Amino acid sequence: MPDQALSGRPLRVLVADDNPVVRAGLTALLGAHPDIDVVAQAADGREAVTAASLHGPDVVLLDVRMPGTDGLTALPRLARLAPVMMLTYSREPEVVAEALRRGAVGYLVHGEFTAAELIAAVRDMRHGRATVTESLGVSYEPDESSSQMQPVVAHLSEVRTAAPAGPFRRGPDRPRHGLSSREVEVMDLIASGMNNQQIAAACFISEKTVKNHINRIFAKLHSSSRSEAIAHWLGTAPGGWSR
Numbered sequence: 001m002p003d004q005a006l007s008g009r010p011l012r013v014l015v016a017d018d019n020p021v022v023r024a025g026l027t028a029l030l031g032a033h034p035d036i037d038v039v040a041q042a043a044d045g046r047e048a049v050t051a052a053s054l055h056g057p058d059v060v061l062l063d064v065r066m067p068g069t070d071g072l073t074a075l076p077r078l079a080r081l082a083p084v085m086m087l088t089y090s091r092e093p094e095v096v097a098e099a100l101r102r103g104a105v106g107y108l109v110h111g112e113f114t115a116a117e118l119i120a121a122v123r124d125m126r127h128g129r130a131t132v133t134e135s136l137g138v139s140y141e142p143d144e145s146s147s148q149m150q151p152v153v154a155h156l157s158e159v160r161t162a163a164p165a166g167p168f169r170r171g172p173d174r175p176r177h178g179l180s181s182r183e184v185e186v187m188d189l190i191a192s193g194m195n196n197q198q199i200a201a202a203c204f205i206s207e208k209t210v211k212n213h214i215n216r217i218f219a220k221l222h223s224s225s226r227s228e229a230i231a232h233w234l235g236t237a238p239g240g241w242s243r
Contacts, residue, residue, distance in 0.1 A: 010037035011126055014057040016048035016074075017087070018066040025194075025201020026061065026087075029115055032192045036122065045074025052081040059083055059125045064090040064099065072098055079103030083125050087118075106130045110204040115185055177232070178220045186213045187221075191230045 015026045015038055027038045039055045042048035045062075046069040052060060060082050064071040071086065072095070078084050085106030086099050096107055106121060108131065113121070121131035176184055182203075189199045196214070200207045223229035 010035050011059060011123065012037050012039045012055065012057045013122060014038075014040045014042065014048065014052055014055065014060045014082070016042040016045070016051075016060065016066070016071065017063040018043050019063075019201075021197060021201045022063075025198045028192070028194050028198050029189070029202040030119070030122065033119060036119070045069030045071055045078075049074050049077050049081075052078055057082050059085065059122055061085055061087040061122070062104075064088040064095060072102060075099060075102040075104060079105075083128075085121065085125060085131070107132045114181075115189070115202055179217060183213055183217050183220070186210065187217050187229065187233050190214070190217075190226055191233055 013030055013036060015023050015030070017023050017026070020043075023041045023043075027041060030036045030038050039057055040051035042051050044066040048060065048062060048071075049069075051057075060078050062071045062075065062078065062084050064086060065088070071088070075084060079102065083105045084103060085108065086104045087108050087110070089110045090096075091109045099107060106125065108118065108121060117131075124131055179187060185203060186199055189202055194202065196207050196210045200210045203210070218224065218229055221229045221232045223232055
């Protein structure tokens with residue numbers, strides 16, 4: 001597989017999840033980055049294999065439990081077409097072990113990573129670096145004879161995870177306005193144009209929690225609307241960067 005950085009084209013991603021809200025949130029989150037292009041979505045494993053054969057993605061994000069053909073069933077065929085990262089709520093040891101045995105090169109559990117860490121993990125896959133949820137106690141040993149990574153269940157202390165990439169879409173010199181890390185993440189997603197449902201899916205939290213975050217964000221940014229908050233956040237409001 002050619003190096004994306006050398007080819008200059010965006011990293012092509014296939015998102016496979018039976019939940020349309022999760023698919024929409026992931027697609028919006030990933031698509032907000034110019035170096036990432038979601039080329040296809042799938043609602044089950046059969047659709048994922050068909051889409052991967054048709055579109056030739058560089059990375060597949062795959063749920064475990066889906067109706068019809070589930071992720072584990074489709075995984076061996078998908079793994080022959082592109083590196084596959086499991087992106088799922090399933091954290092049972094036997095499921096993780098089976099996914100690794102069938103060819104997954106990464107495993108992330110919803111609720112245990114940030115949007116920025118997901119973006120970093122997807123980018124790392126172009127370089128053959130795998131990312132796993134730390135609490136699973138899994139690491140990977142590269143097989144130099146193959147472009148794929150051979151999974152190995154290992155000691156908890158040997159887990160390899162991607163370094164945090166920083167808050168979503170923020171310039172290094174922009175102020176935080178007193179926002180917490182999660183509020184920064186939510187505000188960046190607001191600024192990218194996402195609605196509450198998409199933000200909930202992207203952050204793997206409820207819409208009620210999103211609304212609570214937004215209320216606190218508006219108070220801290222002294223704003224009464226999304227457009228006003230975005231203007232302050234991006235520094236386009238009068239005195240927006242001096243608060």
